Amino acid sequence: MAENLTFRYKISGDDFTRAGEASSNVKSKLKQMGVDNNAIRKVAIAMYEGEINMVIHANGGTITVEISSDNIHLVLADTGPGIADIEKAMREGYSTAPEEVRSLGFGAGMGLPNMKKYSDNMTIESVVGVGTTVTMDIHL
Amino acid sequence: MDKFIHSVKLDTNACNGCINCIKYCPTQAIRVRNKKAAIIPEFCVDCGRCIRYCPHHAKIPAYDSVHEMKNYKYTVALPAPSFYAQFNNLTNVDIVLNALLSLGFDDVFEVSAAAELVSELTRVYISQHSENAPFISSACPTVVRIIRVRFPTLLPRLLPIKAPVEIAAEIARDRAIKKTGLPSEDIGIFFISPCPSKVTYAKAPLGIRKSNIDKVLAMKEIYPLLLPHMTHDETHLKPLASSGRIGIGWGGSGGESAGLLTDNYLAADGIMDVLRVLNDLEDEKFHDLNFIELNACSGGCVGGTLTVENPHVAASKNKRLHRYLPVAQTHLNQYPDLESGWTEEVEYEPVFRLGKSFRESLEMMGMVEELTEQLPGLDCGSCGAPTCRALAEDIVRGEATQNDCVHILYDYINSLTGEIASLTKSLDLSEKQNNQSLKLLEEYIEKLTTELTRKDL
Ligand SMILES: Nc1ncnc2c1ncn2[C@@H]1O[C@H](COP(=O)(O)OP(=O)(O)O)[C@@H](O)[C@H]1O
Ligand code: SF4
Ligand SMILES: [Mg+2]
Numbered sequence: 339m340a341e342n343l344t345f346r347y348k349i350s351g352d353d354f355t356r357a358g359e360a361s362s363n364v365k366s367k368l369k370q371m372g373v374d375n376n377a378i379r380k381v382a383i384a385m386y387e388g389e390i391n392m393v394i395h396a397n398g399g400t401i402t403v404e405i406s407s408d409n410i411h412l413v414l415a416d417t418g419p420g421i422a423d424i425e426k427a428m429r430e431g432y433s434t435a436p437e438e439v440r441s442l443g444f445g446a447g448m449g450l451p452n453m454k455k456y457s458d459n460m461t462i463e464s465v466v467g468v469g470t471t472v473t474m475d476i477h478l
Numbered sequence: 479m480d481k482f483i484h485s486v487k488l489d490t491n492a493c494n495g496c497i498n499c500i501k502y503c504p505t506q507a508i509r510v511r512n513k514k515a516a517i518i519p520e521f522c523v524d525c526g527r528c529i530r531y532c533p534h535h536a537k538i539p540a541y542d543s544v545h546e547m548k549n550y551k552y553t554v555a556l557p558a559p560s561f562y563a564q565f566n567n568l569t570n571v572d573i574v575l576n577a578l579l580s581l582g583f584d585d586v587f588e589v590s591a592a593a594e595l596v597s598e599l600t601r602v603y604i605s606q607h608s609e610n611a612p613f614i615s616s617a618c619p620t621v622v623r624i625i626r627v628r629f630p631t632l633l634p635r636l637l638p639i640k641a642p643v644e645i646a647a648e649i650a651r652d653r654a655i656k657k658t659g660l661p662s663e664d665i666g667i668f669f670i671s672p673c674p675s676k677v678t679y680a681k682a683p684l685g686i687r688k689s690n691i692d693k694v695l696a697m698k699e700i701y702p703l704l705l706p707h708m709t710h711d712e713t714h715l716k717p718l719a720s721s722g723r724i725g726i727g728w729g730g731s732g733g734e735s736a737g738l739l740t741d742n743y744l745a746a747d748g749i750m751d752v753l754r755v756l757n758d759l760e761d762e763k764f765h766d767l768n769f770i771e772l773n774a775c776s777g778g779c780v781g782g783t784l785t786v787e788n789p790h791v792a793a794s795k796n797k798r799l800h801r802y803l804p805v806a807q808t809h810l811n812q813y814p815d816l817e818s819g820w821t822e823e824v825e826y827e828p829v830f831r832l833g834k835s836f837r838e839s840l841e842m843m844g845m846v847e848e849l850t851e852q853l854p855g856l857d858c859g860s861c862g863a864p865t866c867r868a869l870a871e872d873i874v875r876g877e878a879t880q881n882d883c884v885h886i887l888y889d890y891i892n893s894l895t896g897e898i899a900s901l902t903k904s905l906d907l908s909e910k911q912n913n914q915s916l917k918l919l920e921e922y923i924e925k926l927t928t929e930l931t932r933k934d935l
Contacts, residue, residue: 343844362757371839372831375630382761407837
């Protein structure tokens with residue numbers, strides 16, 4: 339019997355209205371598995387923010403969720419424009435989101451800071467013109 | 479009382495085993511087994527959707543009979559705020575209240591009056607606990623029940639105040655005991671309800687230990703009985719009405735929020751929209767809200783399954799009725815001894831969890847994923863489960879088998895008949911093996927017939 343369970347999601351960059359579906363799907367699976375409620379909340383928020391970023395800033399990508407008995411490991415990989423200055427992107431309130439996205443209530447510049455806050459460990463690897471990979475761990 | 483009761487019954491003669499209800503159920507609580515729709519009690523939250531959508535009217539709401547009145551020495555009717563909107567051209571609530579007395583009740587107490595107390599209590603509660611806002615209204619029992627099984631992190635947001643009907647029942651019982659001197663058990667408190675969800679509530683309330691409501695009657699049953707008692711000669715009416723705009727407004731979606739006299743609220747109605755709001759609320763997608771009003775029925779309680787009027791028409795009648803009333807006519811200072819708060823904690827019931835432990839669930843989830851892959855993905859419902867994934871979960875829980883899927887069964891039968899065909903062909907070729915082959919052949923045929931009779935295709 340497999341020790342770990344992996345879910346993969348392809349995030350489409352074309353349909354903004356579908357952003358958030360993958361994180362919502364993961365949330366309901368974690369509930370069915372009886373994962374600690376606080377951990378579910380952290381995963382749901384961190385993954386939601388990452389998923390939205392993929393759609394707004396990177397034209398989609400893939401998300402892998404690996405669940406083991408003591409950890410949830412998230413890998414969000416895209417082949418978007420990349421982030422030139424990661425330190426700056428991590429600042430609260432910093433955003434390059436276009437105006438039309440902001441008018442929908444996104445682009446407050448709190449996504450990356452919240453991902454950092456809700457995960458126990460986060461890394462960003464990004465190359466301009468190549469893409470961005472964000473990994474997060476939420477310990478159980 | 480059992481924690482997981484519900485108030486939807488099945489008319490087994492009317493149910494023909496179709497898949498409508500299993501598809502509409504928002505918690506996937508129904509399975510068709512042996513050609514009949516069966517509810518899984520732990521999953522049901524009494525939203526009433528199956529009652530609305532069953533084309534054969536086989537899903538029946540449960541409620542008490544009017545004849546129960548005979549079993550009490552003194553009876554009090556509690557009409558729900560949504561009741562008034564059932565009548566045409568009603569301009570005066572007293573016409574309905576007097577008709578209830580004429581029908582045989584000894585007293586009436588409006589739930590809308592109690593609703594005004596709840597509005598006042600909520601305003602105070604929110605202002606004293608604003609750091610924990612937004613709060614979710616707890617008046618619709620279906621909303622409380624769905625949070626209890628699906629949204630554990632939102633439980634602390636439930637407004638810990640008794641529902642208007644409970645407060646009405648408490649006041650009515652008190653008043654009856656004082657007036658008659660009868661023991662409590664001789665007094666019957668009858669709620670005239672828009673929904674079966676309140677029937678469940680009265681038997682197994684959440685937030686309090688025991689309800690003061692004795693019996694729950696259906697609006698649709700009382701309505702025709704009441705019509706002959708309604709008089710339009712208003713000169714002889716006893717003045718009984720004691721609620722205003724706020725209280726009567728509670729009958730429709732947005733009414734409870736209006737009673738809070740603030741703009742920082744959200745009101746959603748209809749179970750699917752309620753679920754969406756709860757999901758978003760769980761992900762902290764709302765900001766600067768104080769209050770979230772949720773009603774399982776479209777349009778609010780005027781849309782309950784025990785009402786008679788079209789919910790949209792009723793909503794508009796409700797507005798017309800209360801337009802020129804005073805803002806509120808019942809106030810907390812009239813009831814200084816009221817016990818209005820919840821006394822019991824509502825605990826998370828993880829009924830949708832796959833296994834008993836996280837480890838076991840992780841393993842079971844792996845099997846669910848694997849099985850889902852193997853199923854055809856048509857979500858056709860022929861297996862009796864609403865989706866292929868739901869069947870996979872049922873299989874992993876030990877409540878169904880792969881061959882419940884007709885498509886898998888066809889493949890299986892196909893392979894068996896293939897084996898039979900090739901065996902029959904080989905029979906005369908070699909004398910020696912005939913016995914063995916015949917045995918195998920018998921086995922295959924037996925498998926085939928058991929599968930076919932089991933499935934009763
Ligand atoms: N996957 C990504 N690809 C490219 N740029 C990104 C990505 N994620 C974040 N960024 C950049 O980092 C900035 C800050 O992100 P975030 O904190 O989520 O705020 P917001 O999304 O509101 O702009 C974004 O405005 C964007 O410039
Ligand atoms: S919205 Fe009103 S009528 Fe509908 S289930 Fe809830 S309490 Fe009952
Ligand atoms: Mg963002």
